[in-house]
Structures are given as structure tokens and as C-alpha cells.
Amino acid sequence: xxxxxxxxxxxxxxxxxxxxxxxxxxxxxxxxxxxxxxxxxxxxxxxxxxxxxxxxxxxxxxxxxxxxxxxxxxxxxxxxxxxxxxxxxxxxxxxxxxxxxxxxxxxxxxxxxxxxxxxxxxxxxxxxxxxxxxxxxxxxxxxxxxxxxxxxxxxxxxxxxxxxxxxxxxxxxxxxxxxxxxxxxxxxxxxxxxxxxxxxxxxxxxxxxxxxxxxxxxxxxxxxxxxxxxxxxxxxxxxxxxxxxxxxxxxxxxxxxxxxxx
Amino acid sequence: xxxxxxxxxxxxxxxxxxxxxxxxxxxxxxxxxxxxxxxxxxxxxxxxxxxxxxxxxxxxxxxxxxxxxxxxxxxxxxxxxxxxxxxxxxxxxxxxxxxxxxxxxxxxxxxxxxxxxxxxxxxxxxxxxxxxxxxxxxxxxxxxxxxxxxxxxxxxxxxxxxxxxxxxxxxxxxxxxxxxxxxxxxxxxxxxxxxxxxxxxxxxxxxxxxxxxxxxxxxxxxxxxxxxxxxxxxxxxxxxxxxxxxxxxxxxxxxxx
Numbered sequence: 192x193x194x195x196x197x198x199x200x201x202x203x204x205x206x207x208x209x210x211x212x213x214x215x216x217x218x219x220x221x222x223x224x225x226x227x228x229x230x231x232x233x234x235x236x237x238x239x240x241x242x243x244x245x246x247x248x249x250x251x252x253x254x255x256x257x258x259x260x261x262x263x264x265x266x267x268x269x270x271x272x273x274x275x276x277x278x279x280x281x282x283x284x285x286x287x288x289x290x291x292x293x294x295x296x297x298x299x300x301x302x303x304x305x306x307x308x309x310x311x312x313x314x315x316x317x318x319x320x321x322x323x324x325x326x327x328x329x330x331x332x333x334x335x336x337x338x339x340x341x342x343x344x345x346x347x348x349x350x351x352x353x354x355x356x357x358x359x360x361x362x363x364x365x366x367x368x369x370x371x372x373x374x375x376x377x378x379x380x381x382x383x384x385x386x387x388x389x390x391x392x393x394x395x396x397x398x399x400x401x402x403x404x405x406x407x408x409x410x411x412x413x414x415x416x417x418x419x420x421x422x423x424x425x426x427x428x429x430x431x432x433x434x435x436x437x438x439x440x441x442x443x444x445x446x447x448x449x450x451x452x453x
Numbered sequence: 454x455x456x457x458x459x460x461x462x463x464x465x466x467x468x469x470x471x472x473x474x475x476x477x478x479x480x481x482x483x484x485x486x487x488x489x490x491x492x493x494x495x496x497x498x499x500x501x502x503x504x505x506x507x508x509x510x511x512x513x514x515x516x517x518x519x520x521x522x523x524x525x526x527x528x529x530x531x532x533x534x535x536x537x538x539x540x541x542x543x544x545x546x547x548x549x550x551x552x553x554x555x556x557x558x559x560x561x562x563x564x565x566x567x568x569x570x571x572x573x574x575x576x577x578x579x580x581x582x583x584x585x586x587x588x589x590x591x592x593x594x595x596x597x598x599x600x601x602x603x604x605x606x607x608x609x610x611x612x613x614x615x616x617x618x619x620x621x622x623x624x625x626x627x628x629x630x631x632x633x634x635x636x637x638x639x640x641x642x643x644x645x646x647x648x649x650x651x652x653x654x655x656x657x658x659x660x661x662x663x664x665x666x667x668x669x670x671x672x673x674x675x676x677x678x679x680x681x682x683x684x685x686x687x688x689x690x691x692x693x694x695x696x697x698x699x700x701x702x703x704x705x706x707x708x709x710x
Contacts, residue, residue: 347536350508354531355602356554365550369541446540446582 234416239423242416256424258400263390266322267382270329275375278334282341283367292338299331304392321393328389329382336378340371373447376440383432391425402428454527454605454638455519456505457481462513463500473663474500475511480657480666482606484521485636489653491646491699497664498642499533502608505640506531520605526555528604534611537595538583544594545570545579551602569597573627589620596624600631609641613648622680625652633677646695647683658698668698 216236222228223235230238246252277295281288303324310320344367352366394403402421409417440447461478464471474497482488492498503509505516506529520527530551538547545566546553552562570579573593583591592612599607613621625648632639643649649656650672658668670691674682682688 345536347533348539351531351533351537351539352550352554354506354508354529355551356528361554365542365553366539369539372541444541446584 231413231415234419239416239419243420246417246420252420252424255400255402255405255421256428259390259394259402259425260428262318262321262394262398262401263325263386266325266390267329267386269322270326270331270386271333271379271382273326274330274333275337277330278337279341279363279367279371281334281338282371283363288338295331295334295338298327299335303328303389304396307393307396316397321398324393325386325389328385332382332385333375333378336374336381337371340374340378341367343374344370372444373440376436376444376447380433380436383436384429387425387429387432454521454524454529455482455484456516456606456638456640457519458505458516459514461501461504461511461516463497463504463509464512475504475665476513476663477665478659479514482638482640483654485523485638486655487632487639487641487653489649489656490640490642490659491644491649491656491695492642492659492664493661493699494644497659497662499610501659501664502531502610502640502642505529505606506608518605524605525603526605528602529606529608530599530602530604531608531610532592532595532599532612534614535588538591540583543580543582544575544586547583548594548598548601551598551604555602565601566597569601570594573597589616589624592616592624593627596628596631600635603635603637605637607637607639609639611643612641614643614645621648626680628652629676629678646692646699650688650691650695651678651680651683656695658695668695670695670698 219228219233220236223230223233223238243252277291281291281295306324306327307320310323314320314323348366348370349362352362357365390401391403391406394401395407396403398404402425406418406421406425409415409421458479458481461475462473463475464473466472478497478501480488490498490501500509504511508531518527518529538544539550542550545563548570549557549562549566552565553559557565567579570576575590575593578586578590583594586594596609596612613624616624629652641649641652646656653672656670656672657666658670659665660667672691674688683692
């Protein structure tokens with residue numbers, strides 16, 4: 192039986208991952224060059240790349256991406272910190288959980304974007320109104336993940352720590368917090384995805400800058416290349432966040448690595 | 454520290470009616486005694502240890518602590534069969550956990566942990582994570598952690614039950630070595646009669662549910678005890694007697710589950 196070397200396995204996996212996107216883009220480019228598809232709806236990938244390159248050269252791409260990132264990270268930071276604290280408290284203190292869980296649950300089921308008109312009424316058309324849905328999304332996602340994580344902490348570990356003399360503070364620092372980390376990271380990954388989506392949505396609705404606004408304006412002005420650039424940039428951001436968080440998790444939570452089968 | 458109990462009783466609710474895990478269990482330990490409790494698997498032994506450790510409150514009776522002048526503290530620490538190490542701490546941090554809870558500063562506790570782990574053959578693997586270790590190695594670390602904290606009483610709940618024969622023999626010898634260097638009261642629960650006799654000064658036989666102490670045997674063999682004594686006639690005689698008592702308790706009471 193032939194021996195498969197490591198590089199051959201990597202090559203094979205790479206082919207699996209890449210053949211489909213390459214085929215799609217290849218077909219698209221070919222169809223565009225042969226004028227088989229409308230240049231208004233499906234500009235050739237070469238044109239999109241050209242346009243994108245222009246945007247990078249004159250700084251427009253960076254500034255739009257930067258604006259979206261800025262908005263998303265601030266909103267997410269607000270939501271994540273409060274969400275984590277809330278989830279932790281709910282998980283450890285029963286009265287807190289009984290009080291807050293229904294509220295969080297309702298918020299979870301409410302489309303955060305639907306809250307926008309109400310916010311615009313209270314807060315006016317400003318950055319705060321845009322940050323709130325993002326923060327809320329992050330808050331609710333992480334609060335529920337953290338609550339779940341805390342409840343999932345094996346009571347055997349809590350008993351063991353107590354047996355060795357751990358007080359409340361030590362229990363929190365040395366048992367609950369690290370035990371929750373793997374699931375909290377899952378929450379972070381979920382939040383990153385959802386926060387990005389809601390940031391773009393908020394920008395679509397009305398924002399002076401950002402990828403969402405760029406996509407909207409491109410639609411309004413039939414600048415189809417920019418439309419695609421906006422969408423691809425958003426997707427790329429999503430992938431970067433996901434990948435980055437996975438790597439961070441591998442670093443910070445080495446014990447959370449579950450052996451995966453092929 | 455010595456322990457003395459009045460008649461202990463623990464009852465658990467269950468769909469089929471109350472389950473008497475322990476009823477009328479009374480025991481007393483002597484100074485720095487290695488006491489083994491044997492009994493059929495599943496009934497009462499773990500509950501008894503949890504009561505002594507203070508994790509489980511008995512519904513009847515109580516355990517009295519009689520401190521000795523040689524006690525460093527009044528800790529009663531439990532080593533169980535599994536889930537012994539915190540997965541999010543390295544081997545050395547796990548071993549030093551007891552000391553950490555006692556407020557020993559980081560440098561010192563890591564140094565002490567390093568010493569005991571080195572003696573147990575962990576040189577170079579101290580920064581490993583529990584999920585990278587075999588069960589035998591994890592149990593070693595758990596035992597090391599317990600000794601490092603120098604409790605007044607050590608409770609061990611079938612700690613070597615899930616290990617293969619060779620590992621078990623190794624760890625038994627290591628346990629005896631550590632205990633002889635740092636004598637303290639140990640209550641060791643097992644279903645293995647040979648292990649019980651090899652390790653202890655005295656063996657208590659616990660019956661099936663409801664758990665009661667049905668017999669008691671003194672183990673007269675001198676220390677240090679190597680694994681070789683398990684083949685001697687005296688040892689086998691005692692093993693036969695204790696097994697008999699255990700066997701009786703198998704047949705007499707109704708099945709546990």
C-alpha cells in the first residue's frame with residue numbers, strides 16, 4: 192500500500208478547500224470576458240480587483256473598513272464585558288439568574304435591528320443609536336453562553352477546590368473562570384459573527400461611514416464593483432475574526448482542545 | 454488527628470423510596486493509623502468518605518475530630534478515583550494547589566511541588582497538561598498534591614481502582630513510602646482485599662446497603678511492606694479470612710442496585 196507523505200496530504204486538503212472557489216471565479220471571469228453575463232449585475236472579477244486596488248491606493252477601502260471595525264469593536268467590547276459579568280453572576284447566584292434570565296431570553300429573541308427605530312427616537316441619529324444594537328447583540332450572546340458555561344462546571348471540581356480550602360474568591364478565580372473559558376470562546380466566536388452582521392446592518396440603515404454605508408451607496412449609484420468589494424470585505428473580516436479567535440483560543444485555552452477525528 | 458464517629462446514617466431519596474447508604478456505621482481511628490475500608494463496589498464507601506471529609510452531612514450521627522499535638526492543621530483531604538486534577542492547570546500548579554489555598558507564596562510552593570514531583574519521577578513533565586497524561590500519572594499527581602498539603606487526615610477513595618495491575622503496585626509502594634516519611638491518619642477505601650491488607654494497619658469490612666461495619670481485622674505485618682509479602686502464608690491466611698467476611702456480606706444483604 193502506497194505511503195501518503197505529509198505534504199501530499201496537505202496538498203490534497205488544499206485542493207479540496209480551493210477548487211470550488213477557483214472554479215466559480217474562473218467561470219465568472221470567463222463568462223464576463225465572453226460577454227455572456229450582464230456587466231451591470233456581474234462585473235468581471237478582474238474589474239472588481241482593479242476597482243478594489245484603486246480603493247486601497249487612495250485609502251478609501253482602509254477608511255471604510257476601519258470605520259466598520261471601530262464601530263463593531265466598541266459596541267462589542269461594551270456588550271461582551273457586561274455580558275460576561277452578567278452571565279457569571281447569573282450562573283453563580285440563583286436569585287440573579289431568576290431575575291435576569293427572562294429578560295435576557297426575551298432580548299435574545301428580539302431582532303436587535305428592530306429596536307433601531309425606538310433608539311433613533313430616544314437617542315437621535317447619532318453613533319450611540321448605532322452602537323446599542325451591536326452592544327446588545329454581544330451582551331445577550333455572551334451572557335447566555337457564560338451562564339451555560341458556569342452551570343456546566345463540574346460540581347466535582349468545586350467540591351475538590353472547597354475541600355482544599357478554597358474560599359469564594361479562589362473558587363471564582365481558580366475554578367469557575369478557567370472552567371468557563373472554552374465555552375466563553377465559543378461565545379466570542381458566535382458574537383464576532385453576529386456583531387459583524389449587525390454592524391453592517393446598522394450601517395446600511397443609516398451611517399456616515401463604514402462598509403455597510405459603502406454597500407448601500409454603491410447600490411444607490413449602481414457602482415456594482417464597489418458593491419461586491421463591500422460584500423467580500425465583510426466576508427473577509429468575518430473569516431479573519433473567526434480564524435484569529437480560534438488561534439487565540441488555542442493559545443489561551445490549551446486544555447480545551449478536543450481531539451478531532453478525520 | 455484521630456477520628457471518632459457515633460452511629461452514622463446517610464439516606465438518599467430515590468424514585469423507589471429512601472435509600473440507606475449508611476446506617477449505624479461507627480468507627481474510630483488511632484494515631485497516624487493507616488485504616489482500610491473494604492466492601493462490595495457501589496454501596497456506602499464513597500458516601501462514608503464524603504461524610505468524613507465534610508462534603509456530605511450525615512443525617513444521623515457525627516464524626517468527632519480529636520486533634521493531636523503533631524498536627525500541622527486540621528485539614529481532611531480527599532483523593533478520589535477520577536476527576537482529580539483541574540484540567541486548566543499544569544501538573545505543577547495542580548500539585549501546588551493545596552499550598553496555594555493555604556497562602557504559600559508562588560515561588561515557594563512551586564519549589565516544594567517540584568521536589569515532590571521529582572521524587573515521583575515527574576522530572577521534565579511538570580508543565581504538562583492533565584489531558585496529556587495517562588490515568589496512572591494523574592493519580593500520582595493527585596497523591597502528591599495531597600501529601601504536599603500535609604493534612605491531618607488523608608482520605609482515599611479507591612484511587613488505584615482504574616489502573617492496571619503494574620501501575621497499581623507501583624503507586625501502592627509510592628504511597629507507603631510517602632506515608633512512612635510523613636505519617637498521618639489515612640482512611641483508604643478499596644474493594645481489593647489484597648490491597649487493603651498490604652497497605653493498612655487495620656481493615657474494616659463494610660456490608661452492602663445499608664452500609665454497616667460487619668468486621669474488623671488487625672494487620673500484624675511489620676513495615677516497610679514490599680509487594681512480596683502478598684505471597685507469604687500469613688498474608689494469604691489473612692486474605693482468606695477477610696475475603697470470607699466480605700463474601701459473607703455479599704450474600705447476607707439484599708442487592709444494592
